[in-house]
């Protein structure tokens with residue numbers, strides 16, 4: 108619980124943003140304040156959320172990108188330097204707003220990245236496509252795709268491998284911030300999350316690990332991950348060891364690293380396939 112003085116400061120700042128939004132879009136401030144007082148996330152009311160250098164559209168029920176995701180995506184962007192000579196192919200599983208691949212498309216040299224994002228939610232695929240337009244990132248078939256980084260959002264589930272008929276492997280990088288909240292924690296989430304954000308974006312099964320098992324099965328398929336491919340997975344605050352084990356148990360020769368979030372928690376599991 109925040110101290111009362113900080114709550115007042117945050118409320119004053121939010122009111123400033125709401126006033127600005129009401130002025131810019133000729134909306135009734137009272138309605139915006141009422142929505143906020145009813146627990147609607149500020150980002151859904153304002154309609155946007157910064158993510159690194161991007162200012163992305165957000166719409167319910169698609170998950171609002173979180174600061175911990177922004178943190179590892181920026182770190183990933185700074186670690187790798189793809190080149191025009193050898194463009195990388197990236198697959199983002201459960202792309203939501205498209206935040207992860209769109210940040211990388213923005214940051215990496217033009218023509219060095221071909222990214223796809225799949226999501227089971229039509230709302231997410233629409234939003235990710237709208238965000239790609241907003242960020243000026245073309246799809247592979249756009250005329251301006253020639254020497255640009257490209258991003259395509261595709262409606263598909265990664266619980267089966269059927270989508271691989273549409274998006275051609277191998278992938279050099281597979282990223283995902285999958286649903287990872289276990290049953291006992293989902294029940295305790297605040298209403299502002301449960302009422303507005305898609306359950307399918309949050310709930311990861313009884314122990315929260317169902318989607319990591321599916322990802323491990325997927326990356327074990329021959330030819331899905333390139334020989335020195337990288338898998339980068341956001342995990343819940345106490346899941347890093349369990350997720351590392353799930354990846355190692357696939358029998359792939361993975362070198363595992365764990366990245367910390369800005370608060371020192373082990374929140375990203377990174378597995379690099381060691382070439383045989």
Ligand SMILES: C[S@@+](CC[C@H](N)C(=O)[O-])C[C@H]1O[C@@H](n2cnc3c(N)ncnc32)[C@H](O)[C@@H]1O
Nearest residue numbers: 172201202203226227228264265284285286308
């Ligand atoms: C935690 S959200 C992450 C969204 C976005 N990547 C981010 O970091 O903000 C998980 C996403 O996975 C999607 N999802 C859930 N089950 C899926 C499945 N079987 N196949 C594809 N996407 C799925 C949800 O719709 C949701 O958009």
